[in-house]
Amino acid sequence: MTLENIDIIYENNDFLAINKPAGWTVHKPKVAGVDKVEGLFVTDWLLERYPEIKTVGDLPTQADEPHLRPGIVHRLDKDTSGVLLIAKNQSTFEYLKHLFQTGQVRKTYLTLVYGKLLGKGKIDKPIGLKPGTIKRSTNAKDMKMLKDAVTEYRVLKVLRGGEYTLLEVHPMTGKTHQIRVHLASIGHPVVGDQLYGKRDQELNIKRQFLHAQGIEFPLKDDGRIKIEADLPYDLEEILQSLAVSEEPRIDSIEYD
Numbered sequence: 001m002t003l004e005n006i007d008i009i010y011e012n013n014d015f016l017a018i019n020k021p022a023g024w025t026v027h028k029p030k031v032a033g034v035d036k037v038e039g040l041f042v043t044d045w046l047l048e049r050y051p052e053i054k055t056v057g058d059l060p061t062q063a064d065e066p067h068l069r070p071g072i073v074h075r076l077d078k079d080t081s082g083v084l085l086i087a088k089n090q091s092t093f094e095y096l097k098h099l100f101q102t103g104q105v106r107k108t109y110l111t112l113v114y115g116k117l118l119g120k121g122k123i124d125k126p127i128g129l130k131p132g133t134i135k136r137s138t139n140a141k142d143m144k145m146l147k148d149a150v151t152e153y154r155v156l157k158v159l160r161g162g163e164y165t166l167l168e169v170h171p172m173t174g175k176t177h178q179i180r181v182h183l184a185s186i187g188h189p190v191v192g193d194q195l196y197g198k199r200d201q202e203l204n205i206k207r208q209f210l211h212a213q214g215i216e217f218p219l220k221d222d223g224r225i226k227i228e229a230d231l232p233y234d235l236e237e238i239l240q241s242l243a244v245s246e247e248p249r250i251d252s253i254e255y256d
Helices: 042-049 051-055 090-101 178-185 233-240
Strands: 007-011 015-020 081-087 106-114 120-124 127-129 144-147 150-159 164-171 210-218 224-228 244-246 252-255
Touching: 007 224, 042 051, 042 081, 081 090, 081 224, 090 210, 106 178, 106 233, 120 178, 127 178, 150 178, 164 178
Parallel strands: 081 210, 120 252
Antiparallel strands: 007 015, 015 081, 106 164, 106 210, 120 150, 127 144, 150 164, 210 224
């Protein structure tokens, strides 16, 4: 994989939307005393093609340190693919950041989970950081940084007699690992998620089945925009290997 492997879905003078591939980290971590961090980073790709973006973001100046997150207003996990927005100027950065902070951005994900779910539901459980780990949880003892989190989902397909369920998911808040933690908390972890689920030997999936399919928000001047990214080949191939066994029934469930 090279830096040419990121597709631009939409672009105007203020922002661009890319289809982030799985395996790419959005930005480099800040590591004291380390000049170079190995890996594939969206910010490297950005600065190579849009060097003017390097001053866009939260840091007030470039004099003190290199900009770690140029134009980045939200993030996706390394092994999550899909739509990622990037601001091209400071005013748009502030505008988009405000939209995310005030819940005016509607995000749609596709995910495959273990087990059978029906209809639609809402998971309303605070998420915190488990002491001494990088894992988040909804019920661990002595959790740190506990924050409210709400996730809504809708069943699209029940697969292989209920072994798997394909979901459309809408995170109403934007907490780290939110979808993965919430679905694992109700006994339906994301397929391929080795941090919150299990290794799937049968499907031979190389990463979690989680794709940011779409994002919708109001434009600065007028109207709304909805941007979508097709399901990538590796996840489409998994779905094609599973046969649809039944249609979902409409129910509503809330988890508190």
